[in-house]
Amino acid sequence: MLTPGPTPLPENVRLALSRDMLHHRKDEFKKIMAENQAGLRYLFGTREPVLTLSSSGTGAMVAAVTNLFAPGEKVLVVEGGKFGQRWSDIAQSHGLEVVALPVEWGQAITKEEVENALSRWPDIQGVLVQASETSTGVLHPIKDLAELCQAKDKLLVVDGISAVGISPCPMDKWGIDCLLTGSQKGLMLPPGLAFIALSPKAWERVKAIGPKSFYFNLLKEKARSLQNQTNFTPAINLIVGLKECLEYFKLKGLKNIYKKQKALTEMTRAGVTAIGLEPLVKDDYTLGLTSVLLPPGIDGVKVLKVAAQEYGVVMAGGQDQLKGKIVRIGHMGYVDWSDILAGLYALRQAFVACGGHSGSRDYLEQAMSVYEKVISEPENN
Incomplete structure (x- = not known):
């Protein structure tokens, strides 16, 4: 299996997935969630909570858009491949005004191109981009874009679905406002879990906007995560398997x-x-x-x-x-x-x-x- 997701599973992860079912409101599961939270923060490079959602990575993309932006607001989308286009589709479905910044497939966006767009449309609220564009294999300059967005006071929302656990993308160090990923790539799990973390500035934005999605309500998810829980019934066996994966990252470094x-x-x-x-x-x-x-x-x-x-x-x-x-x-x-x-x-x-x-x-x-x-x-x- 040499696809960019799903990826092969380590033997200990497969064994963990085969364990008998736990109840997601009991102490044993809460203990696993607490251990996973520490591992996810290490993986994301953040002090903020990393929320676990039962969905594909696209679910985390939807959660980011619907929690961080209000209908009618304007966002800049880097369209350098299939998944850049997905950002635009999600944003438009939420009623956002999309300023698309097309990039030739196989080329990376430049900091200057994004800066020019932000100067031309000063009312843009955020920039949506892939760290790694899975449809082409391009790595966008996230560190440079984060510095730019910090200077311009714009939110930087990064799809790290084929980057987290694969290439450096330290959220706090680089100043990323929202970083998300899925379980089936660098994390060495089957599809079914998504993970998302927000900066303090982004959390203030969520509070001001107010979540518009019943299922992807990040304020409620955050409150439950602080209790080592999820808001809704999660993919329990995947969360048990995740513990093995996160221990692997810590062991290897x-x-x-x-x-x-x-x-x-x-x-x-x-x-x-x-x-x-x-x-x-x-x-x-x-x-x-x-x-x-x-x-x-x-x-x-x-x-x-x-x-x-x-x-x-x-x-x-x-x-x-x-x-x-x-x-x-x-x-x-x-x-x-x-x-x-x-x-x-x-x-x-x-x-x-x-x-x-x-x-x-x-x-x-x-x-x-x-x-x-x-x-x-x-x-x-």
């Missing part, structure tokens, strides 16, 4: 996890290049995901089918205008170098079977060499 994700990313990119293909994203690429551009005449849908049926490797394809044109290789969460070697082999074999040409004989060795180089590099303090 975020710096080491990010370093391994970087090594896997550079390994994948090197292998893809050695095969004779090229990554879609040249410079501002994310960790945990590599989008591979296919040459004209090669059907990406068929490549994926051959890789899955003949070699047992499941990868993802392109969306919307990139459908059939790219292959997305996920290497986030519980994935190791041996998985990437299998993925690269399946990709090359399927590419050739679908009419492509690759004369490389040592692409696996080249990829492994890059992994070993990056993973052995000393830390920069």
Whole structure:
């Protein structure tokens, strides 16, 4: 399974998921929630509560929009892919006026582009952006955008669904107002949980606006989280499994996890290049995901089918205008170098079977060499 979510599950997580059912209002569950809260704050890099919602990551996106902005207000949306467009769809469904800032798919937004938009529309209340645009594999400059939004007194709302637990995104240190993620990517869980944290400024905004959603009422969720509870009946087994995942992050340390994700990313990119293909994203690429551009005449849908049926490797394809044109290789969460070697082999074999040409004989060795180089590099303090 080399898709950018869902991702493979560690054995201890699978065992935790198989435990007998707990009651979500009893002491044993409250103890797990308290332990999870400490782990989530560490993962998010925040002193604020990290709320657990039973939904997909999109649910947390809806919660952010409906709690932070009132209908009729104006927001700036960075549209650099499928999920940037989702921000716009959610905002419009809530009655917000959307100023879309389109970016070529495969390119990152710049701080200057956002600054120009904020100067042109000074009544914009917030900026909605992906940290990692999952449909392309682009990493947007969240640290720079956070500094800009702090200076302009605008809320920065960040979709970290394919970034949290994969690449650095420290909420408090960078000054992010709202950070959210889902369970099925870097957190190494099945789909079904979403997590969201707000800055003190953002919480004041929620109080002033007043929640407009019965289910995604973040004020009530926050009050219940302080009692180690959730507002409604949660996905209990996923919360039990989450405890194992968060202990893994603490045991390994975020710096080491990010370093391994970087090594896997550079390994994948090197292998893809050695095969004779090229990554879609040249410079501002994310960790945990590599989008591979296919040459004209090669059907990406068929490549994926051959890789899955003949070699047992499941990868993802392109969306919307990139459908059939790219292959997305996920290497986030519980994935190791041996998985990437299998993925690269399946990709090359399927590419050739679908009419492509690759004369490389040592692409696996080249990829492994890059992994070993990056993973052995000393830390920069």
